[in-house]
Amino acid sequence: MANVIEGLYYSESHEYVKVDGEFGYVGITDFAQEQLGNVVYVDMPEEGDEVEAGSEFGAVESVKAASDLISPVSGEVVEINTALEDEPELVNKDAFANWIIKVKLSDASELDNLMSAADYRAFSSK
Amino acid sequence: MKQTCLYDRHVKLGAKMVPFGGFEMPIQYTDITDEHQAVRQACGVFDVSHMGEVLVEGAEAEKFVQHIFTNDVSGAPVGKIFYGMMLHPHGGTIDDLLVYKMGDEKFFLVINAANIDKDYAWISRQAEQFDVQTENQSDSYGQLAVQGPEAEKVVEEVLALSCRELEFYTFKLIEAEGETLIVSRTGYTGEDGFEIYGSHAYIQAAWDRLIESKQAKPCGLGCRDTLRFEVGLPLYGDELSDEISPIMAGLGMFVKLDKEEFVGKEAVARQKAEGVQQKLIGIELEGRAIPRHGYEVVADDKVIGSVTTGYCSISTGKSVCMALVDTAYAKLDTPVQVRIHRKLQPGKVVKKRFYQKHYKK
The missing domain is CATH 3.30.1360.120 (Probable tRNA modification gtpase trme; domain 1)
Structure with a gap:
């Protein structure tokens, strides 16, 4: 059973946001990494890029397929997780510790559109 | 299904x-x-x-196989297997297949699952002009x-x-x-x-x-x-297709132009003599982004072709692909780029074999 962590915000496309003050760390959920299998490449935006809630900002790739990453929030990318450039498999080891981008949230009210841990647990076990 | x-x-x-x-x-x-x-x-x-099997039998079985198949089975011993293609008259590939010689008047054809109906229709139609019986045993x-x-x-x-x-x-x-x-x-x-x-x-x-x-x-x-x-083996639908000839795919060694005749011979002979406009190449990328089927290949700021198959090679860890490109860019070490998620990723033309085969011969 995939791990779901309390206190994070979850999207229907299986990304999470961990909020820290005015910033949000965005990554894919444990459920998503399980579905994908071995991650061999993570395509990330660059620092300074703007991401928009509901829009694609990169991709996670397994041997066989690429899956788009959809940002759950809007804002400026202030940091990318460069560790994933050389070790994309970290996403499989711990998807919640290995976030993909850090976003300076431009509209915190967008978080209201996302699911709680309890809701996501129900959603992803359907 | x-x-x-x-x-x-x-x-x-x-x-x-x-x-x-x-x-x-x-x-x-x-x-x-x-x-x-x-x-x-x-x-x-x-x-x-899922692979398809077609049995060809009859007095003219060998003559018939020679007619529809690019490789040369003439005079082969029973027990030998040949790899080759069936071609359209225009040189495009109907399918790639194995031919098993089971007897002087008996051959067993192994064809791709996705092409069974198309191939068997073609084989049956061609067989009308020969003294052979064909059976789809798939x-x-x-x-x-x-x-x-x-x-x-x-x-x-x-x-x-x-x-x-x-x-x-x-x-x-x-x-x-x-x-x-x-x-x-x-x-x-x-x-x-x-x-x-x-x-x-x-x-x-x-x-x-x-x-x-x-x-x-x-x-x-x-x-x-x-x-x-x-190991650079083609998959029908990626590296070979109704439009892609074996010459374009670099598989000329399985096309025996010294045979008297076979369907598509004139077209592929012309391609071999005059050269082809597009060629299948290997590309190795500098970074880890993964080129996949259909992605654009770019050089000199223009699209020169597209990826047929690509992976992060499991044996070597490198991002590599096969691609069909304008022949002008097919030389080894030519710098090319692949468009992956909107970004152009730099690479160069390499041999299509990314890992050495280990056949027991």
Whole structure:
């Protein structure tokens, strides 16, 4: 059973946001990494890029397929997780510790559109 | 959607099933990388029962095969296998296939699952001008591919089929369990290995024995693709198609232009003499972004072609692909780029073989 962590915000496309003050760390959920299998490449935006809630900002790739990453929030990318450039498999080891981008949230009210841990647990076990 | 005779077994093993060539096939049981490594290092077994089989018999069987097939089977000994293509008159590829010579007037054709109907319609139509009978036997055969450096030992010991003396690209008929099996030293992985054709009942029993022995890992189509790709083997639909000729794909060695005639000969002879506009190349990228089928290949700020198959190679860890590009850019070491997720990733033209084959010859 995939791990779901309390206190994070979850999207229907299986990304999470961990909020820290005015910033949000965005990554894919444990459920998503399980579905994908071995991650061999993570395509990330660059620092300074703007991401928009509901829009694609990169991709996670397994041997066989690429899956788009959809940002759950809007804002400026202030940091990318460069560790994933050389070790994309970290996403499989711990998807919640290995976030993909850090976003300076431009509209915190967008978080209201996302699911709680309890809701996501129900959603992803359907 | 069709199912092979091993469908229930795949589901029971927990395989992820996907549509392929009109069949529901296992893409992986556990993990593509593990299955890939099992074949490179030990032994894997694939259900390839989706492949099509056509029997050609009759006084003009050899003449007929020579007519529809690009390779030259004339005067071959019984037991020999040839790889080649069936071509359209314009030189595009109808299918790539194996031809087993079973007798002076008997040949067994192994064709791609996705092309069975198209191929058999073509074969039947061409056969009208010859003294031959053709039979589509695709639904009666199951087929296993046992592949890897330990394949010989596994086939001998677990299946009790004597295959040691078979040379690469030869086959023999073996009587077992009250039927006649076809066993060949062939495969699609770049490793030593065997392909076994038999009734559904035999193939089911053989599969069970292999899985229970734990000496052959069940392997899905996912790693079949990464394995064949690494050693530069083409997949119909990617590197060959109704539009892509074997000359464009760099497979001219399987097209015998010194044969008296075959369908498509004039077109491919012209391509060989005058050169082709597009050629299949290998590309190695500098970074880790993964080129995939259909992605644009760019050079000198213009699109020069597209990726046919690409992966982060499991054996070498490099991002590599095969691509069909303008011939002007096909020379080794030519700098090219692949557009991946909107970004242009730099790379260069390399040989299409990204990993060395380990055939036992």
